[in-house]
Amino acid sequence: MADKQQGTFTVKAGLAEMLKGGVIMDVTTPEQAVIAERAGAVAVMALERVPADIRAAGGVARMASPRIVKSIMEAVSIPVMAKARIGHFVEAEVLEALEVDYIDESEVLTPADDQYHIDKWRFNVPFVCGARDLGEALRRIAEGAAMIRTKGEPGTGNVVEAVRHLRQVNAQIRQVVSTPSGELADLAKELRAPLDLVRRVKELGRLPVVNFSAGGVASPADAALMMQLGADGIFVGSGIFKSSNPEAMARAVVRATLHYNDPKIIAEVSEDIGESMPGLEMATLKPADRMQDRGI
Amino acid sequence: MRIGVLAIQGDVREHLQHVVQVGAEAVSVRTVADLANVEGLIIPGGESTTIGMLMQEEGLISAIQQRVANEGFPVYGTCAGLILLAKDVIGKSPARLGLMDIVADRNAYGRQVASFEADLDIVGVEGGPFHAVFIRAPQIVTVGSDVIPLAYYHDQVVMARQGSLLVSSFHPEMTEDTRIHQYFVEVVANRVMTS
Numbered sequence: 181m182a183d184k185q186q187g188t189f190t191v192k193a194g195l196a197e198m199l200k201g202g203v204i205m206d207v208t209t210p211e212q213a214v215i216a217e218r219a220g221a222v223a224v225m226a227l228e229r230v231p232a233d234i235r236a237a238g239g240v241a242r243m244a245s246p247r248i249v250k251s252i253m254e255a256v257s258i259p260v261m262a263k264a265r266i267g268h269f270v271e272a273e274v275l276e277a278l279e280v281d282y283i284d285e286s287e288v289l290t291p292a293d294d295q296y297h298i299d300k301w302r303f304n305v306p307f308v309c310g311a312r313d314l315g316e317a318l319r320r321i322a323e324g325a326a327m328i329r330t331k332g333e334p335g336t337g338n339v340v341e342a343v344r345h346l347r348q349v350n351a352q353i354r355q356v357v358s359t360p361s362g363e364l365a366d367l368a369k370e371l372r373a374p375l376d377l378v379r380r381v382k383e384l385g386r387l388p389v390v391n392f393s394a395g396g397v398a399s400p401a402d403a404a405l406m407m408q409l410g411a412d413g414i415f416v417g418s419g420i421f422k423s424s425n426p427e428a429m430a431r432a433v434v435r436a437t438l439h440y441n442d443p444k445i446i447a448e449v450s451e452d453i454g455e456s457m458p459g460l461e462m463a464t465l466k467p468a469d470r471m472q473d474r475g476i
Numbered sequence: 477m478r479i480g481v482l483a484i485q486g487d488v489r490e491h492l493q494h495v496v497q498v499g500a501e502a503v504s505v506r507t508v509a510d511l512a513n514v515e516g517l518i519i520p521g522g523e524s525t526t527i528g529m530l531m532q533e534e535g536l537i538s539a540i541q542q543r544v545a546n547e548g549f550p551v552y553g554t555c556a557g558l559i560l561l562a563k564d565v566i567g568k569s570p571a572r573l574g575l576m577d578i579v580a581d582r583n584a585y586g587r588q589v590a591s592f593e594a595d596l597d598i599v600g601v602e603g604g605p606f607h608a609v610f611i612r613a614p615q616i617v618t619v620g621s622d623v624i625p626l627a628y629y630h631d632q633v634v635m636a637r638q639g640s641l642l643v644s645s646f647h648p649e650m651t652e653d654t655r656i657h658q659y660f661v662e663v664v665a666n667r668v669m670t671s
Contacts, residue, residue, distance in 0.1 A: 184592040191591040194487075194611045194650050198521045198555070201485040220530060222485060222523040257568055257582060258523055259612065281588035281612070304589045438484060438530055 187304030192326035195259065195281065195306060196390035199223055199327075199413055203403065203434050204392065206230050206417040208248070210255035216420070219430030223259040223281070225415070226252040231288045231335030232418035232457065235469065240290045243271040249278055261308070266475035267293025276305040282327070283307045285320075287474040288334045288417070297475060300324025310394065312345045314352035315371035316476055317387060322374045328387060330411070331472040332395020335418050337459035339396040339405065341472060346393055346409050356381045395472065398423070398456040400436030400449050407440035418457055425454030477664060480505035480514030484530045486522020486556060490649035494657040500664075508539045516550040516640075516664035519557030521611065521647050524582070528560055528570035537573055544575055550640035550667055551575070552660045558643040559614050566617065576641045577620025584615035585645075596646075598627040598635060601655050608634070608646035615645060640667045 202222030207213040213224045228244040229237065243264050253260045259281035264271035266285055271292070275283050285298050287310050300307040301324035310331035311317035317328045330349060332342030352371065356378055359367050368378040380388045393411035397403050398419040406414055414437050423429040432449040439445040467473070481491040483504035495502035495518070503514050511517070517540065519527070531537050543549035551573075553561040560572040562580035585591070591612060595605035608629075616633040619625060627635035627644070635644040635656075640663055648656035 184594040186590065186592045188593055190593060190609055190650060191588075191611055194609055194647065195588055195591065197487040197490065197650070198523070198611060200487060200489075200522075201483075202523060202526055217525060220526045222526050258525060259588065276589065279587045279589050306588065434526070435530075435533075 192306030196327035318373035337398035404440035422457035
């Protein structure tokens, strides 16, 4: 009796289940983390810079300084996530040693490996990974990801890519569900995804782990849109602390995420929240500026 | 029998599924009006700060407190739900119901890397040990004289009951085992018969 198991897939995926219906906010200081927590965020993502600033700064974006991560962990009682570069398993080891609650192996940072993602099975800390379609999501889950977020296009304040990716994942799930079992092997090949996971998707009618929406949410209505399209919850990167009134925006996004089916409440929470972050039109992005194409 | 699951944030779906599996009708509760239609309520796992704040905004805290005071309304809190039901919480405290005579310590088992699974013997739950999933779990550090401990992990109370209020540090909705939901349904059924 009372022997315990740690780092199991159940407890990794389980924490993501507890975050459902909530908003996870990017923060760069303990003060911002406290604002996020007070506004009702279910977790924060500790970063050196928000994606919009990473975009503006250019160059190589790496894991945040442990000093920043630790100071944010001390400031709040909600879970703290942090980003590691795609394939950079040592950054992930460092974040695990700091005892962050979730690692985001993220295309927002500059990839460290253009071929392989981190082998996430060998960690006790759970990972969330980005995906633009079902095959990508299932490849990440096969590598050990316990949570998925559709990628969108980070740091743009433009929700169009977030919508595209979530619709794509959902359309492909419907396709898997309606495909006869005998034809799933072919479909798995087409999706470049492991057959056992494709079978699991057919059984469940959804991804086998929680799927949040990321990359472009910049207003309460954006958050509610992603929830109506079937997201389990919302990541807001630059959308809170690049807006003119972060405190008000944070609260409004949380309430709109909860009441996503009630336009009257969304209208009410959208009053007096200042200006959303400035947005970017996708056509103005050069191919090299598209973060979503990293680590597919 | 209609059992509500507080559907503000957290693993609502898993609780709804378990309620259906034990033969009760499962209802999502988001508003005070929803609450009026259920005979018992489960508060799921999630972030207690978020759930507490939004419960307060919806007027659900006082509505639940009234039903518990007036009619012994049964409430079962898992993890975050335990924190919301606790009379006192160590450290930073979210807005909460504060109905059960226990003191809770949030995330007392440590951060996510310390989350774990373990088998427990539970008083009143027959059929062998219950496989329990603890995720950033709170501890019950003090129990009042009216509170009956139902399960221990390393001498620490992890499940308890006070009248028709039930709490667990762990998540019975994270496994296929529905015995604890069955137990709660019986708590609700017995209260209905005696009132």
